[in-house]
Amino acid sequence: MADVAKAVAVIELALRACTAYDRPDTAARLTAVKESLADPVLHVVVAGEFKQGKSSLVNALVGATVCAVDDDVATAVPTYVRHGLKPEAALLYEPGRREPIPVADVRKHVLENSDGDRVSGVEVRLPRKILAGGLVLVDTPGVGGLGSPHAAASLAAVSMADAVLFVTGAAQELTRSEVDFLQRARALCPVVACVVTKTDFYPAWRRIQELNERHLATHCPMPLMPVSSTLRSRAVKANDTALNAESGFTGLVRFLTDRIGGSAADRLVKDAAAEVLALCDQLGGRFQAERDALADPEAAARVVRELTGVKDRVEALKSAAAKWNQTLNDGVTDLTSDIDHDLRARVRVVIAEADTAIEAGDPADTWPEMEAWMQSRMANELLANYEFLRGRASELGLRVGDHFHEASTMIMRRPSVTDPTPMATVADFQHKIDLERMRITKQAMVALKSAYGGALMFIILGSMIGVSLGPIGIGIGLVMGHRGLRDEKKRQIQKRRGEARNAIRRYCDEVSFVANKDSRDTLRRVQRQLRDHYSGLAEELNRANAQALASASDAAKRSQSDRERRLKDVDAELARVQQLRQRAEAVAK
Structure with a gap:
């Protein structure tokens, strides 16, 4: 993309400025921005109920059978399809461990009841043009209803995705649980679209499309695209443009490349421009202070005093007593308590509902349904607790950023908040109670x-x-x-x-124990992330101010002839910084 190329050029120019003006701290941050521009990663989660054609949709998009499709067996673990120089696959384990496998073995690891080996996901790399821009397609297990563990895991993945494609078949209109899932997905992800599959198999798909458009317009407006994975696969094999257009994938591919890829590229470009503009502010302040001292020797002492005062304020920004630091520490402490209280309250409600259900019947008759209900109910409550944590952590990040901005009087890019994935998962309900009736x-x-x-x-x-x-x-x-x-x-x-009540309480205790650990670990990561980010910015401000103070102090000691010669050099430096600023502003538009 032209905008990305311009942003990379501006970043490279800014990196040369960092070398020339001795700013290795800023250079490290600009290098990270340049790497993100060179290798963007855009996660598109493909979600939906069981047997709606999610895997077939992914296969049709990339023109290869990478996701296992089976009429009787459902997908058990997510499949990540991304770009690679050659076809290859790997198993993904917790935490971050990879094990290469043959591409032909992907099927047995993805489908349920294949070999009993539980992995967190399977990654497949393919040399495909549609994936070359950093697009990663994530084929998830079926939702199975809003309260199911699969739905909780899918919504957790949605919260960290750049976009979501929700797949529903043309056999029937959207169900209540599907609409509920879409509403929650829209609250977690900025870009969500609904895809109606199997249009080649159901002649009345246009009627289904009309009904779905009404549902979406009423409850959660979003794009709706009818497609046929079968026609798309045939079109790719035969290189038939007309058949490809009839399959509906032309519009879907355009949506992925323009709406998703374009929005992600725009975000990266704006972030890059903001980083360069922040560097220009620091360099411009440094040379402007030196120029003021050179142009007016009588004002040199005033400039030095002002910069010394700024030094004190920047030093205060680095201290533990800084307002942003206190806000961060107090906020994490309060949030930890609130998240724990919220989870305990939710678990108490679940236990009360379970007790009522147990008293209304005989566990010997209702226990199998009770197990499934309990696991789904806890998954739903953990997801709600996770959403609460995510929203409050984001609010805390904004407050900390505002306080740092007030103290530094400079516009700084705020970091994103880490999203926890284990928070929305629940263990299997392993009961150990005797429910046998009297013979x-x-x-x-x-x-x-x-x-x-x-x-x-x-x-x-x-x-x-x-x-x-x-x-x-x-x-x-x-x-x-x-x-x-x-x-x-x-x-x-x-x-x-x-015994049933005791089993439920043991299960809730186990789930709460794990969830509390996950939430505390997540908040610690958030705290470290925000602390390191703003401490690094404070160091950058301190270095920039120290350079400006040294230059102004040196200017105050120069002779008239030295000041005149140096003034020309400083004007030239300010002109270079202004040129860099103009190029960054042009990229940001």
């Missing part, structure tokens, strides 16, 4: 025991008073046996309910 033989033994005891008691009582009960004793024994059996069943139901 017939045991019920018979309990009934006989109660009947025998009851009949014996009344027979003994009759003999004591000289009355023979006869058949009446047998009837009394049967009544007592039935009552004893009923009481034993109630006792066992209460026992199963108690």
